[in-house]
Amino acid sequence: xxxxxxxxxxxxxxxxxxxxxxxxxxxxxxxxxxxxxxxxxxxxxxxxxxxxxxxxxxxxxxxxxxxxxxxxxxxxxxxxxxxxxxxxxxxxxxxxxxxxxxxxxxxxxxxxxxxxxxxxxxxxxxxxxxxxxxxxxxxxxxxxxxxxxxxxxxxxxxxxxxxxxxxxxxxxxxxxxxxxxxxxxxxxxxxxxxxxxxxxxxxxxxxxxxxxxxxxxxxxxxxxxxxxxxxxxxxxxxxxxxxxxxxxxxxxxxxxxxxxxxxxxxxxxxxxxxxxxxxxxxxxxxxxxxxxxxxxxxxxxxxxxxxxxxxxxxxxxxxxxxxxxxxxxxxxxxxxxxxxxxxxxxxxxxxxxxxxxxxxxxxxxxxxxxxxxxxxxxxxxxxxxxxxxxxxxxxxxxxxxxxxxxxxx
Amino acid sequence: xxxxxxxxxxxxxxxxxxxxxxxxxxxxxxxxxxxxxxxxxxxxxxxxxxxxxxxxxxxxxxxxxxxxxxxxxxxxxxxxxxxxxxxxxxxxxxxxxxxxxxxxxxxxxxxxxxxxxxxxxxxxxxxxxxxxxxxxxxxxxxxxxxxxxxxxxxxxxxxxxxxxxxxxxxxxxxxxxxxxxxxxxxxxxxxxxxxxxxxxxxxxxxxxxxxxxxxxxxxxxxxxxxxxxxxxxxxxxxxxxxxxxxxxxxxxxxxx
Numbered sequence: 307x308x309x310x311x312x313x314x315x316x317x318x319x320x321x322x323x324x325x326x327x328x329x330x331x332x333x334x335x336x337x338x339x340x341x342x343x344x345x346x347x348x349x350x351x352x353x354x355x356x357x358x359x360x361x362x363x364x365x366x367x368x369x370x371x372x373x374x375x376x377x378x379x380x381x382x383x384x385x386x387x388x389x390x391x392x393x394x395x396x397x398x399x400x401x402x403x404x405x406x407x408x409x410x411x412x413x414x415x416x417x418x419x420x421x422x423x424x425x426x427x428x429x430x431x432x433x434x435x436x437x438x439x440x441x442x443x444x445x446x447x448x449x450x451x452x453x454x455x456x457x458x459x460x461x462x463x464x465x466x467x468x469x470x471x472x473x474x475x476x477x478x479x480x481x482x483x484x485x486x487x488x489x490x491x492x493x494x495x496x497x498x499x500x501x502x503x504x505x506x507x508x509x510x511x512x513x514x515x516x517x518x519x520x521x522x523x524x525x526x527x528x529x530x531x532x533x534x535x536x537x538x539x540x541x542x543x544x545x546x547x548x549x550x551x552x553x554x555x556x557x558x559x560x561x562x563x564x565x566x567x568x569x570x571x572x573x574x575x576x577x578x579x580x581x582x583x584x585x586x587x588x589x590x591x592x593x594x595x596x597x598x599x600x601x602x603x604x605x606x607x608x609x610x611x612x613x614x615x616x617x618x619x620x621x622x623x624x625x626x627x628x629x630x631x632x633x634x635x636x637x638x639x640x641x642x643x644x645x646x647x648x649x650x651x652x653x654x655x656x657x658x659x660x661x662x663x664x665x666x667x668x669x670x671x672x673x674x675x676x677x678x679x680x681x682x683x684x685x686x687x688x689x690x691x692x693x694x695x696x697x698x699x700x701x702x703x704x705x706x707x708x709x710x711x712x713x714x715x
Numbered sequence: 716x717x718x719x720x721x722x723x724x725x726x727x728x729x730x731x732x733x734x735x736x737x738x739x740x741x742x743x744x745x746x747x748x749x750x751x752x753x754x755x756x757x758x759x760x761x762x763x764x765x766x767x768x769x770x771x772x773x774x775x776x777x778x779x780x781x782x783x784x785x786x787x788x789x790x791x792x793x794x795x796x797x798x799x800x801x802x803x804x805x806x807x808x809x810x811x812x813x814x815x816x817x818x819x820x821x822x823x824x825x826x827x828x829x830x831x832x833x834x835x836x837x838x839x840x841x842x843x844x845x846x847x848x849x850x851x852x853x854x855x856x857x858x859x860x861x862x863x864x865x866x867x868x869x870x871x872x873x874x875x876x877x878x879x880x881x882x883x884x885x886x887x888x889x890x891x892x893x894x895x896x897x898x899x900x901x902x903x904x905x906x907x908x909x910x911x912x913x914x915x916x917x918x919x920x921x922x923x924x925x926x927x928x929x930x931x932x933x934x935x936x937x938x939x940x941x942x943x944x945x946x947x948x949x950x951x952x953x954x955x956x957x958x959x960x961x962x963x964x965x966x967x968x969x970x971x
Binding site: 323621629631707712 | 764767769770771789795798800802808813817821873
């Protein structure tokens with residue numbers, strides 16, 4: 307009895323019982339396809355989020371008002387982040403990092419009837435560089451614009467589309483709170499970070515924002531405030547040191563002791579990346595769990611089919627023993643049969659799962675990635691499930707005396 | 716030649732012990748043709764299963780051509796079933812969705828015969844039972860009689876020393892039953908094939924040359940048949956021997 311001969315018997319048994327074989331394969335196919343497709347979506351989403359967060363600027367540190375305490379909401383002493391804080395931070399860490407403040411506020415941004423949904427942001431010229439934006443056309447804001455409080459504006463890709471619908475915006479005028487501004491530049495599209503749309507941008511010089519648009523709204527006790535300060539460290543290793551220096555400077559500026567809560571948040575991009583990766587990692591685990599359940603359901607399907615066919619198969623095994631088949635040869639036949647079905651179903655499942663992942667990608671929903679680990683894992687699980695449920699009943703039947711197996715009801 | 720010495724078979728049915736066979740002694744020479752008869756539950760099928768190595772006795776000695784079956788391991792038993800024994804079942808037990816030819820080839824898979832030789836031998840066996848032209852048919856396309864002939868071909872394909880049949884005509888009408896008996900007689904007369912079959916039907920039993928009667932697990936009568944019936948003889952009461960008709964009267968209602 308050579309293995310090739312046994313393989314032939316197994317193939318014959320599989321093709322002689324097409325319905326049973328098909329149903330067994332179906333369970334494996336569904337399980338494996340679900341695992342491959344769901345894991346591809348999960349991992350694709352994770353790497354997409356990671357990539358776009360990294361695209362927000364390398365070594366980025368963000369200081370924002372708001373902070374960790376709820377004092378402001380609770381009506382306690384309101385502490386605003388001031389323009390002078392920016393100057394103090396620049397003086398402290400200006401050699402190790404590029405520092406840029408911004409003031410963001412609500413304003414009506416229109417081009418005739420067209421409205422942009424973006425927030426209006428007053429910035430210094432280095433804002434675009436710190437946040438890793440690049441210019442698509444025209445020019446960026448300059449120190450000159452800032453000093454002269456020029457009425458000029460740079461638009462994000464989406465905002466330009468919203469306001470001009472494909473027309474070239476350069477040199478044209480838009481209305482911000484009813485005042486005319488001239489468009490001098492348009493930024494390159496950057497995509498979504500998964501949380502914010504980074505291309506909804508309307509940038510004007512910071513001094514223009516203070517003096518022309520927001521006025522008293524941007525002042526706290528007569529001083530200019532900022533919404534946030536962004537820092538880009540020259541060296542990734544110095545991010546933690548810079549953050550410590552920034553916190554120290556803020557405490558000094560606002561006369562806070564080390565034990566008091568800092569009413570500002572100082573966070574690094576790597577912290578944000580870590581928390582986002584954490585979230586999408588949880589998502590992938592969840593999807594994996596769902597996929598695992600479908601593999602389990604597939605396994606139960608295989609088990610059901612095996613149990614349903616066990617009566618016929620027990621008699622078949624009894625008959626094979628009666629005509630002189632040794633137990634080992636029968637078990638080897640069932641092993642070959644089950645392995646063939648499992649691998650066939652597994653490969654079909656991988657192909658279908660891959661197809662679904664490819665379909666999701668090409669429909670533009672999410673960029674999926676099929677990893678070889680998932681393929682190997684799901685194929686392995688399908689094979690193990692198939693083996694356990696296929697071999698165990700066969701082993702039991704083959705252990706019976708032929709007469710018992712033949713009489714099995 | 717097969718020989719049993721005081722073989723007993725006891726099995727449990729729930730809490731009760733069933734003594735299916737009690738100290739049975741039987742000796743069958745090569746080339747014999749005999750029937751084992753008895754009422755249902757008498758132990759005749761159990762005896763046949765033991766003779767066919769499909770079951771093992773609880774006690775006693777069973778020898779096939781001098782080899783003690785009780786001392787054999789799994790693999791040796793499988794070899795005995797493969798080489799020495801051909802078994803025909805009442806229920807035919809053909810593999811469904813598998814052609815007649817492939818059903819007959821089944822025992823040869825385990826005998827290390829090449830594919831071509833398997834087909835040739837299986838065709839030859841089908842010719843011996845007169846079914847060569849139905850080789851490609853599946854069991855569900857064959858009549859009961861034809862299915863049983865395929866099963867006989869399967870039992871013959873390894874050229875066994877002994878052909879055993881458990882109620883081979885039990886699921887067939889009189890006419891088809893006569894066909895099966897005719898095949899057994901031909902195999903025995905022309906090829907010297909040893910044939911043992913179990914039947915509850917005294918008329919079918921009278922086609923052999925020896926009748927062994929079993930009751931309550933014991934052999935109660937073992938006698939030769941002086942004038943075995945030819946296959947196709949019409950069934951009538953007066954051709955049954957007086958002694959036989961009294962023994963088997965009671966199991967007219969027995970199905971198997």
